[in-house]
Amino acid sequence: MSEKILLIDDETEFLEIMSERMKNRGMDVTTVASPKDALVKVMNETYDAIIVDLMMPEMDGLQTLKALKKINPDVQIIMLTGHATVEKGIEAMKLGAMDLLEKPADLNTLTEKIHKAKARKMILVEKHTEEKIKNIISSKGW
């Protein structure tokens, strides 16, 4: 099954070309240029990985990260940055980012991280399913 990806960056040309390359690798990619649009997408859809630019107008990457995690704490977020500072990286990881990659990113490295994100997400989904089953069993008293 292909990885379902949400790519968020204010550089539309970057979105266009990156999504084409990812689609060529069999991924199902949705792109948005505005963090606010991304929040709407995440409210209505689930993704295996969300790739977020760290510096955007309206709402920066860290604010976007916080807002996405608030909507769905299980989302796997990979931050992309044009000028990574150690502090920003640490802050992003503390806020729950799965990983951070510096632009220009190597697509093979990014693809590996996407695979890891999908695996983590599947573990979380299985864990939640298991908990739900346990709750049902205990509440029914079978």
Added chain:
Amino acid sequence: MTGQIKNKQANNGQLKNGQVNSGQINNGQLNSGEHESLSIGNSGLQYFGSMSASIAHEIKNALAITNENAGLMEDLSLMVIKSGQPLDPERIAKLSRKVMDQVKRADEIVKKMSRFAHSVDDPVKVINLTELLDLTLDLGRRSASAYGVTLAPVQCEIPISVQTNPFILMNLLWLVIKSASTRVNSDKQLQISVSKEQKKVRITITNLIKTEDATQDAKKISAPNKDEIIYLANFLDIELDMKQEREIILLLAG
């Protein structure tokens, strides 16, 4: 603006009401190097740092797009090897044009970076004010957009030259723009115009509202230190009026 400090007093290194207090003033005079270092101060370094970071981000974005275009060309070549189908020459030409566009974009950014870096070369210089304002706005657009504010192109009908310290004027203009952003009108666009008035040059920043009427988003922007703004204006002999409800006015000697 010749390296002499006029009407400014020393006071334990503290900054108050636009007075300079270095504790290093000898008989009211400093040499131009000392004078400039003192004036650039923390806000100057912060300005230089934040603009450099913003430039680095822009260059990285151009590099990222170039990288992905090159990567796509490589992907297409591999697909040709695998499938044996010929490459579409128009597709390759389109990708090459995109790479060239990004090289041009990065080159423009580097030119601006170079002009910005050279703004500290001379303590006093005759400059084209519109060009300096354009550069200040171009460099500041990404930072302004981070807090939701857009900067309209400078409105100026005739070329205007002034003699000033280019870097300190850019720093002052940026601090004033940032301060104006905290009370920008609901369309969130600052308008900047330049005009000549007898022996003065007037820079006006408009589309402002009263501080108390500012939007919640605008109120969240951390306003720069007013003392720093006043100090830089005094240093450049600029009359600064930030008390008007709908505009901020800077009057420079023309």
